[in-house]
Amino acid sequence: MNPEAHTSADQFRRRSGILFLILIAWGVLAAAHILYYSWYRRDSLLKETLHLAWREGVLPPLRGRILSADSRLLAWTELTHDLILRKPLPPPARFEELIRRLTTLLPDLDPEEKEAFILLKRNISPDAVLKIEALLSDSPELSVVPRMIRRSVDDPGLREVLGETMPEPGSPALRGVSGLEQKYDSVLAGKPGKFRVMLGPGGKWISGTIELIAPPENGKDVVLPETFQLPAGKKRVLP
Numbered sequence: 001m002n003p004e005a006h007t008s009a010d011q012f013r014r015r016s017g018i019l020f021l022i023l024i025a026w027g028v029l030a031a032a033h034i035l036y037y038s039w040y041r042r043d044s045l046l047k048e049t050l051h052l053a054w055r056e057g058v059l060p061p062l063r064g065r066i067l068s069a070d071s072r073l074l075a076w077t078e079l080t081h082d083l084i085l086r087k088p089l090p091p092p093a094r095f096e097e098l099i100r101r102l103t104t105l106l107p108d109l110d111p112e113e114k115e116a117f118i119l120l121k122r123n124i125s126p127d128a129v130l131k132i133e134a135l136l137s138d139s140p141e142l143s144v145v146p147r148m149i150r151r152s153v154d155d156p157g158l159r160e161v162l163g164e165t166m167p168e169p170g171s172p173a174l175r176g177v178s179g180l181e182q183k184y185d186s187v188l189a190g191k192p193g194k195f196r197v198m199l200g201p202g203g204k205w206i207s208g209t210i211e212l213i214a215p216p217e218n219g220k221d222v223v224l225p226e227t228f229q230l231p232a233g234k235k236r237v238l239p
Contacts, residue, residue, distance in 0.1 A: 054196050056213070060146065060173035061190030064219030066162060066180060069226040075152040075162050075181070077174065081129075083121040084114075086141045098139060105131045122147075146172045150181075180222070190219035 066075040083106075089095050102120065103109055106128055112119040121128070129136075129144055136142055150165045152158070163179020175189060176182035193216035198209035 055199050056194060056196045058171060059193035059195055059216045060148070060168075060171050061192055061216040062218040063148065063150065063165070063174045063190065064188040065221045066152075066184075066188070067221055067223050069224060071223070073153075074158065074224070075150065078149045078151055080123045080147050080149060081144050082119060082147050083124045083128075083132075084117040084119055084143055084145055086117045086143060089118070090139075090141060098135070098142070101135060102132065105135070148172045148174050150174055180224070184222045187222055188219040191217040193217070 062079065063077045065073060065077075068074055085098075090098065099109075106121060109120050110122075124144060132142075136144065148167070152162050161179055163181035163183075164177050165174040165181050166177050167173065168175055171192070173189070173192060176185035181188065194213040196211050196213060
C-alpha cells in the first residue's frame, strides 16, 4: 500500500471530522439562540416591541368660562384646528409634490414658517379635512392639530381685569398669565387626558388602534361676584 495514499486518507478524515465538529457546534449555537429568543426572552422582547410600536399622546382640556354673577359670559374658549407640516421636512421632490397636491385640493393655502413646523392653513374646516384625508393617511409629517382661542367681552377695562392666557409649552391647552385668568387658573385649567395609538412603518397611525387611557377633565367655570375692583381701584358693577 502506498504510504502517501494512507497519509492523504488520514488527513481527509481529520479534516472531515473537524468540519463535522464545526457544523455540529454551529448547529448547537443556532439552536441555543433560537431557544433563547423564542422561549427565554420571548415575553421581554414582545414587551419591547409593543413599547416601540405604541405611542402615547395628550388630549388637552377645554378651559373653563368666566361668568358674571347673573351668568353672563365674560370669557370663554373656542376650539379650532390648523393644518401643519412638521419638521424635518420630506425630501425636496416629495415636498414639492405634496404641496402641489395640497394646493389642488385647498387653493387658499397660506404657508407660514414656524420653528418646528410650517403652518399651511389656519382654522381648517371639517369639509377641508375630508378633502385631504388620503394625503393625511399617506404623509405622517402632515397633521391637523387643535388650537384654542380665548375670547372675552368687548370692554377694554373688563378685559384688563380678566387678564390674558397663553398656550402651554407643546400643547394647545391655555394657562392664565395675568388678571383673573391667572388667579383662578387652577380652577379654569382642567386636567389633560391621555391616549395611545400603534404606529406602522414610517410612523403612520394604524387605523383602529387608538385607545383612550384617560379622558380629559375640562376646566370648571368661575362665577364672579356682582362687584369687583378695576385696576384704578374703582368698583364696577357688571352689566
